Amino acid sequence: MIKRNRTKLSLVVGAVCATMLTLATPAAHAGTAEDDHTATLAALKAFQASAGPGAAIHAGGPGESWTLSAGTGTINSDRPIRSDEHFRIGSQTKTFTAVVLLQLVDEGKVSLDAPIADYLPGVVTGNGYDGTRITVRHLLQHTGGLAAYTPQVVIDKPVSNPDGTYELAELVRKGLSFAPVSAPGAGFTYSNTNYLILGMLVEKVTGQRVHETVTSRVIEPLGLGRTVFPAPGQRALPTPAVNGYHGVRVGGFYFWTPALTYDPSLFSSAGAMVSTLEDLTTFYQALVVGKVLSASGLAEMQKVREAGPGVSFGLGLGRKELSCGIVAWGHSGGVPGYMSQTMVTENGRHASVVTNALFQINAPADQLHELLDTALCEDAAQRS
Template structure:
């Protein structure tokens, strides 16, 4: 898991089969607004051949953008994935949650190296946990020693409310009980959704708003991300136009695709509930990199990484990757039932955002193809070296 781009730090969440069944082979077409990205198109084809029914990539630099798509966003139809179509971004949500926490730091309401117990007394306790030793920074960077809890709708979930939604405090308690500590705070890196559930509780206590309200008012609306949303508990709808998500398997030359299971967004909350598009995710990360979202000090904190692989690291809600053409790309991956996605940006203006409409399972992951695709999309537009 640590050898591929970004180490696929987003949670790998087991999708649950739905009732409908479709057999299809991927469409052979590809669409692009440019004619000079043949290398990325070839890499996208190779990735999609091992991923979902469709795959799309939206990339560019300071001079403009381009979009490529292969396969289909809807099984048994010829619907290339478009850059303005909605999908569930999974753990890419963590970057938005981290931004809100860092805004609270800027406002003097949170100290990064203060214990979480100072703000949420008695919450991070039991099953070997001690919230007086786990700091806010630890939670943001996955270095608090928290176990890797990964919810699976219908299989591995905490008790729900009578209306089918989930209380954030209940989710946190369930996650802590389900996964004991794996290391002392600060001693190691273990990617865990639990830390971001706890950060959601921190946001709610300090702002008096639910996570979806705080992220919307503090980040989404000021940046004008009109196709990005944090669904409120109980809102399971996906806005149109949308990429349809699937769970699937490959049987010889045929692909077996099942519509992704429906789940309440409160199950993932600030760790992975958001909806966006390729265009909006690219725009968000470009604005973040430009310094328009956080102060220079906060952005520097966010970008201070712990190395987790030969060319990958994790900061405060940001992953880093060093492409073959040089420099550092920053962003985040995401995976929830129906979708896997990734967005990366570079300081010279290059960016790439991609999605495939199936959550690719452990043991079936096209790791090499994903790395090749992201690397090629970033490096095709790289400035020429002297």
Template sequence: MTDVRSRTTLRLAAGAVCVALLALPVPAAQAADAARTADDHPATRAALETFQAKAGPGAAVHAGDGTDAWTLSAGTGTVGADRPLQADEHIRAGSQTKTFTAAVILQLADEGEVNLDSPIEDYLPGLVTGNGYDGTRITVRHLLQHTGGVAAFAPDPLINAPAPNPDGTYDPAALVRMGLQLPPVAAPGEDFTYSNTNYLILDLLIEQVTGTPVHTAAMERIVEPLGLTRTVFPAPGDRVLPAPAVNGYHGIRVGGLYVWVPALSFDPSLFGGSGALISTLEDLTAFYRALTAGEVLSPAALEEMRNVQVVNDAGSGYGLGLMRLDLSCGGVAWGHTGGILGYQTATLVTGDGRHASAVTNALFQVNRPDAELRTLLDTALCEDQPQDS
């Protein structure tokens, strides 16, 4: 695979679901035979079916060990049809976008254009100020790691979005101002609070430093060099989910009863570098594998990205746009989760080549199946591994 850092040098010469998944206990691993076909992963299939029974109309997991890959699906990608979800179909990745955005920032740090420990005030004077915020004390690192004390905020087109522009797009500075209307929850550096506002600020930092908006920078620096042909960071105004696609839904589940309606259409500029990415399970896997293999950042920048803030007693943590989760079979996995209108997603990879990427085509505001998703990912990564004693 082409080294993104090399191609970039030649050219210059990328909710709450995250926190919930990090905080969950790790399920017990189940031993299994090492050589199997896709249909011979009974523990993962059982975990997938349990997840889907509490999730959207359909669910899928794409997993493998670095040599072979396989996909399991349950339910349907289109209500009213028998249409299993496929690993090469487009989905909205939600907050997995944050890892792409963070990778752009860390490339800029590699190039000497951004200092992770400089205050955001140095780059965006006057943006993060007032209502208890002091941009001279909140650093770029704080924003990447959600440790600047910025209050939790996730824009919603029906509940808490600012007025759109006449063309239906959203101004990122207006989104930031809305997020900062909520007072700080901690002093900078004292605590972890997951907030989309942090990454909306980083969008503006990328544009200030590069002269290009985040969607352009992420495509040119990350997506295109890695050959992620089914990954799109949509520009403002581009609301289309490319075909083939898994359809997203809103819905409710009460016991065995459920109702699904198509997910609300929204403009990607509402989420920007915090959640606008469109991708596939296959492409998301390829991205995280390339990132953790050192094909996107320098070794020093990757080490910075993996320097986590521990967020629970189990030792799981959040780095600079990258999550670390401890596995039941021993070792750790790296990746991110995502939740956006119509979709809940997650991707994890390990240092020895194992990977698991999952999706369901609905996002619940209450009774979200975070525990079942965590079990699914852990099972897919650990089913063929010996139990950690």
């Protein structure tokens, strides 16, 4: 979500063999960008001081980009996070999934306002759910009344296949085991179940696995060479990669342990993808200027609904009005080991952030949004 969204992914994780790292004044690595973007550097340091071992922002305006890094991408070393390193993007995957659905709408294969039961009969039913009243649009915009749900890595996991992979149908069954929170269309509740159902819809309409469809329809046409929608069982991050961690802060100390390994099919169309700060920037910039969807498809995606104080959400895309008066579009993501967000404007300003830890308590959401706002508005001020 875009601004101060408190419905981040909630993941149950365990800590084993913690490593202690003192972070007093985080090292900054920026080259000449450090001198040119002092306000953003200060905001980055403030964010990283409450975030993971390291953090980085890749930002800029039309025709130029720069990267700042604070802390480290690998504990007990001085290794800045680079803009071309891979990390798990979590719920930024949802925007890719939404793009595919809107392409299918453009092609007349899916109707936004058709009930999901028209395409997946018998899937969204029982436990108070009625798929004849929940539309594709509802699912894309988190307004179908589905309960908040995040597949768990450790406790109360969905049932896996013998090889440790997961089927979308099982993930959806687990998500729908939680009772509805509202009538369809009555309110906004961010739930991964919406996008897991949409993954099933993509597979039903295209006849392909969802990771194959996103790859062929979005990743390859845009030339996103460092973006991957992993197939079930493809657990390793491509190299180079940012190391992800879990952590606990005690006073001036952090205790880090490597993020737990899990199969990407656990999050699938709701959060399985891997990318880089550079590739995410390319994707969102192409999206908002109309290179990915038709004009009507993009207009549907940008029809926002208030989702909470300062939060507006369209179809897989969030909207935020910045402190300098301009509007930015994007999405956030969080999975074990990583917290990230990308925001872009229609005139070429962009900012993509990652930190290599995900916190369940005291997540630095305010600092993240301050960092993004500072970077985008600092660039605007320099150009005015």
